[in-house]
Amino acid sequence: MPFSRRGIFVRMVILASCIAAAGESAAQPKTPVPDAAAQQTAKKAAGELFADRFTQAKTTAEKTALATDMMDAAGRVQAGSADQYVLLKISLDVAAGTGDAATALQAVERLIEQFDEPAAELIGETLLTAARQATTSAQHKAVAEAALSIAGKLSDADQYETALRLYEAARSSAQRAKLFPLAKELTAQIEETKRQQLLSEDYRKALSVLEDKPTDPEANLAAGRHLCFVKGNWARGVPMLALGSKPPPPPNTRRLPKRP
Structure with a gap:
């Protein structure tokens, strides 16, 4: 053939x-x-x-x-x-x-x-x-x-x-x-796939954490990044990214000693 x-x-x-x-x-x-x-x-x-x-x-x-x-x-x-x-x-x-x-x-x-x-x-x-x-x-x-x-x-x-x-x-x-341009494109795809693989591993670990701690910031950030930037599922990923944003530290409420 x-x-x-x-x-x-x-x-x-x-x-x-x-x-x-x-x-x-x-x-x-x-x-x-x-x-x-x-x-x-x-x-x-x-x-x-x-x-x-x-x-x-x-x-x-x-x-x-x-x-x-x-x-x-x-x-x-x-x-x-x-x-x-x-x-x-x-x-x-x-x-x-x-x-x-x-x-x-x-x-x-x-x-x-x-x-x-x-x-x-x-x-x-x-x-x-x-x-x-x-x-x-x-x-x-x-x-x-x-x-x-x-x-x-x-x-x-x-x-x-x-x-x-x-x-x-x-x-x-x-x-x-x-086919050197194609070889170059494949090299770029290899690097991108390795990046996606790492994000996927982080995602699986994050899901395990979220089962017990659904508001955990780091786990939500890892899961949100994978869903948005690897899978393109922004509807699910964006709320997780929002939960993954670390809140500002609480203000210091201690009173300073009065100056004499």
Whole structure:
């Protein structure tokens, strides 16, 4: 499958929306991930069906074609079955293993549409694998551009560790593709994500304090800063910032001794 910048951009938008929607109630319940026994049976069937292709696929193009054909096969089996899950998962692994982020993300998209997989973790790990395996400038470019969008959504979902790992991998890919302005932008995002991570840690600590001391100034200040400046939730954050403003010390009411 030829590299398509438009295709991967559209896929990034869809996957970013999946991350943003994580934790919200889905309109339709998703299929649980098949158990280990069912997956093992499906893997055996897939291995037999594509045995010759696995043996013959040596080049990146051949492996990408194999991944694409396995995705096509997944569309012809029963929706939500172990066979479908395994075909998509193997397709994802094959594509990511060749550094083909676009094809791997296509498999991810179909997996998280049908199955109850953790979207943020799956997307992040897929891009990290593609980044490690990328060899061409086009592959590194695709990884860097995709990661820039996805890592931001991971940060929004409080997945800071995965976001930082992805930003670091994306910066390395951008440098290898000689996309130096993008590498500079990713460096700035890394620093910003580290700042957000620290504020998030302070926020969690502050919430713990506020359970027992709802008017504690320092805890309100930390919580308010996180809500306003990281999450953009000014409606909740501003009242906390107000409570976090330390009141002026009480006036000295002691009477000075009268001078003789």
